[in-house]
Amino acid sequence: MRLSPVRSASLTLLVLTLSAIGLLASVARAAAGDLPYRIIPGPYVKKETSATESPSSGRFTVRGLTVVVEHLEPEARAAFIRTLAPGGGDPFAPPPGQPESYHAFRVAFENDTAQDVTFQPGNVVLITGKRMQQFPIDLTDLYRNAERGGGDPQQAIDRLARLIFDTSTTIPSGRHLARLLMFGPLPERWKEIQLHFSFLQIGAETHTLSFTFHKQPLEG
Numbered sequence: 001m002r003l004s005p006v007r008s009a010s011l012t013l014l015v016l017t018l019s020a021i022g023l024l025a026s027v028a029r030a031a032a033g034d035l036p037y038r039i040i041p042g043p044y045v046k047k048e049t050s051a052t053e054s055p056s057s058g059r060f061t062v063r064g065l066t067v068v069v070e071h072l073e074p075e076a077r078a079a080f081i082r083t084l085a086p087g088g089g090d091p092f093a094p095p096p097g098q099p100e101s102y103h104a105f106r107v108a109f110e111n112d113t114a115q116d117v118t119f120q121p122g123n124v125v126l127i128t129g130k131r132m133q134q135f136p137i138d139l140t141d142l143y144r145n146a147e148r149g150g151g152d153p154q155q156a157i158d159r160l161a162r163l164i165f166d167t168s169t170t171i172p173s174g175r176h177l178a179r180l181l182m183f184g185p186l187p188e189r190w191k192e193i194q195l196h197f198s199f200l201q202i203g204a205e206t207h208t209l210s211f212t213f214h215k216q217p218l219e220g
Contacts (some may be wrong), residue, residue: 038127038216070105111172117203119200126183128190136165137183196211
């Protein structure tokens with residue numbers, strides 16, 4: 001069927017209008033931080049490389065100790081938890097239809113030094129902006145959450161203790177250890193965050209490490 005010039009022009013105008021509306025909506029969602037994204041290592045830059053070219057984890061080696069930090073999306077978090085507690089589900093998963101309540105970072109220590117390493121998770125801080133900081137969620141926080149949820153707090157703690165870094169932890173010489181550091185929701189608008197380790201002891205030496213992450217949109 002051949003459209004008249006007037007109808008053809010009207011149809012073209014309608015398509016362009018709908019495209020413009022979609023573009024404006026995408027821009028608005030991006031400004032509000034609603035577009036899908038992943039959190040990857042490195043500082044924020046305006047011209048981002050593609051997702052396939054970006055590393056998934058940050059790595060730092062000092063005195064023979066290698067620390068690897070990776071932000072885990074829900075599926076990756078659940079898969080990692082299954083390696084620590086086979087047969088169990090993800091205790092950090094939200095109820096169906098509810099948004100995620102936590103951000104998970106997998107922290108792995110590879111102690112190839114001749115000395116033991118001591119890690120204090122309470123001295124880790126997630127810097128989310130100017131004067132905005134978060135400390136890791138610990139077992140006390142999770143115990144209270146279990147109480148409010150009507151579950152068995154002690155049973156929850158017994159399981160969660162195997163999954164997260166909570167108290168001072170020793171990684172013996174020659175050993176590797178990986179667990180989760182859990183944080184609450186991030187601010188509505190952010191471009192770059194920093195995971196700062198202010199106390200990492202190798203033998204008698206104390207070291208400080210920082211890992212920078214940024215938001216990489218998955219659309220556009």
